[in-house]
Amino acid sequence: MSIRLSRQRTRLHGVSKETCVHLRDVTLGLCIAFTLLMALSITGTAATIHAGSDVQRSIDAASPGDTIIVGPGVYGKFTVNKRLNLIGEGATVVASSSDACISVEADMVNISGFTVRNGLYGIRLSRVSGCSITNNTVTGCKQPGIVLLTSSGNIIANNNASYNGVVGEGWYGIYLTDSSNDNLIVNNIANNNGAYGIHLSTSCLNNTIKGNILNGNMYGVYMFTGCSKNIIEGNLISGNKANGIDLRFNCNRNTIRDNIITDNQVAGISLLDSGENEILSNDIRSNIRFGIQIQGRSDGNTVEGNNISKSPTGIFVESSSNIFHSNRLIDNVVQVVDRGENAWNAPYPVGGNAWSDYSGVDERSGPAQDVPGADGFGDTPREINNRSRDMYPVMGYELKPIRIINVSVPEEIEAGEELLINTWIESVNGLSQVSARIPESRSYVRLYQVGDHYEGSLTTALLDPGEYSVVITATDRRGYELEELIGEFRVTPRAGRSFEAAMDQLRGRS
Structure with missing residues (x-):
């Protein structure tokens, strides 16, 4: 089952994208409904069985197309090796840390409504297609919560695969590997897993990852080695300990669009040796180091129509032949670092x-x-x-993250007097330090907040009579620095004698 959703790029001067987003959602909903309807229609004349305490025995006795309802209780592991519908109604499945709780080894199997915990794997699909895994809670497994091994054309929807792989090496909420293609991974929650919310590894192609919530993992979505032509769309990816979305090593020609990617500890989106991807219309905010990070030989990517804001570095790129346009780079400490040719x-x-x-x-x-x-x-x-x-x-x-809105500097001062400086400053992120200096000398002073303004005094004891300027430097809590000339003043000789007379007297003594 290859799913292709229409896409309309959004530019700053383009039209609104709400209509095409709505059509994509309708298309996706119809696709899921159609698949489930087809599965149910096959079982129109099949039997409905209420399982006893041994679910495996009920499976073995059932005919292809039957529906097995598993009522409240705690059950041991089982394997589904024929086309069946299994519906959990308050059922919990547990296994040892060396076994899969539920193994699916036949096509067109539907698993829905179970709580699954404590196995090596939660729900494992092995070399199957046309299966639907929906509305399950999978938690506390040693490795993946839900895993697809060389399995294509399946639907994984509305599951909660959280708190898996939290000990040892750290593993996955949902894991696709070994050429698992054309799957739909939609509207799942995969939070606080040991390493990855959703992980695609080794030549997984044409999968759609849409509408998932991926928080508190090491990585939200992670693709590794030759995973191409996948769609990552409309997900909420936040608070992960490394990167929100991470593509590594020949993960080419993927589309990353319309995601909300915030507060991840390293980068919102990171590419390493992965090219020709499209990064479109994402909201990439407040990531701790980089909004987008493009490293190694990650050439030929298109970054278009994204909001990239409130990170120390908005975009870091060391690759070449990438194109960046129609993006909003707003309120990043450093907007862009480009070490390539882009x-x-x-x-x-x-x-x-x-x-x-x-x-x-x-x-x-x-x-x-x-x-x-x-x-x-x-x-x-x-x-x-x-x-x-x-x-x-x-x-x-x-x-302007820092803006000087008013200043008070005397126009004239006698040599030796203190030059009192007052300045009123607006800052989006709060100020960490404010100072003033006279560029024509080494005079410098830190200003301190007094009420609604900052003030301090510069000494003029070593200044010759003449014209001088004052420069304010303000640094905010995110590292922005503003340096601005705020005024000029004149130093006059000390009262009672002229500067020239004092110098003549000094020369006479010598």
Whole structure:
């Protein structure tokens, strides 16, 4: 079963995406409903069996297509080796740490409504297709909660696979491996597993991972070695101890779109030696080190239409031939680090990215920005490094995390007096330090908060009469630093005698 959902890219100057998102959700819902309906229609004339205390015995006695209802109680492990529907109604399945709780070894098996715990695996599918694993709770297993081994065309939906693999090496909530293709992994919860919320390993292709909640794992979604053409869409991925989404080693031509990816301890999205992926329309916020991290030979990726905000580094890229456009880079301490050769805008009139630190003007238009009249793009490029620039930075997103709103500096002061400085500062993230200095000398002072402002005094005892300036430096709690000239003042000679007379007297003594 190969599932393909339509996609509409969203640009800053494009149309709203709500309609296409709704159509994708409808398509996905119809797909699940159709699959379950087909499974039930096969069993239209089959028997319904209420299992006794030995579920395996009921399975062995059933005919293909039968439905087995397992009532309240705690049951031992079992293996499903024929086409059956198993429905748990208050049933818990447990196994030892060396066994799978539920093993599925036949096509077109439906498992629903069970609590599964404490096995080596929770629910294991081995070389099967057309199965549906829905509405189960799988927890406390030594390794994966739900695992698909060389199994394709299955639906894993509405399960809670949390707190698995929390001892030892750390393992998975949901695990697909060894060419498990064309599966639908939808609306599951996989939280607080030892290492991975959802893990795809070794040539898993064309899977759709949609609408899942993946919190508190080491990695939210992790792909390893040759996993390609998968869709990661509409997931909530937050608070993971490393990366929200991590693709490593030839995980190419995947699509990552419309996810909310926040508060992960390293990066929101990380690519290593993985190229030609599409990263589209994601909300990537408040990740602890990087919004997006692209490393190694991860070339030819498209990063488009994302909101990337409130991280120490918005985008870090050391690969080349990637294109970044129509993104919003807002309130990152460092917006971009580019150590490769990459493009930071699409051709006109699609344009570049929105930068909260871009302060240019928009008075001209056209591909060369030389035609009178505004077009929504800045007239001057936003520099990335000495090799790259965004030629068409999008206007209207400038944000100053620190802003000096008022200052008080005397216009004139006698040499030797203290220069009192008062400044009123707005900060989005709160200030960690404020200081003032006189660039023409070594005079420096730290300013301290007094009520609604910061104040301090600079000494002028060693200053010659003349004109001087004052510069304020303010650093916020996230590492932003603002340095701004706030005023000028004049130093006059000490009262009672001129500076020249004092120097003449000094020369006379010598």
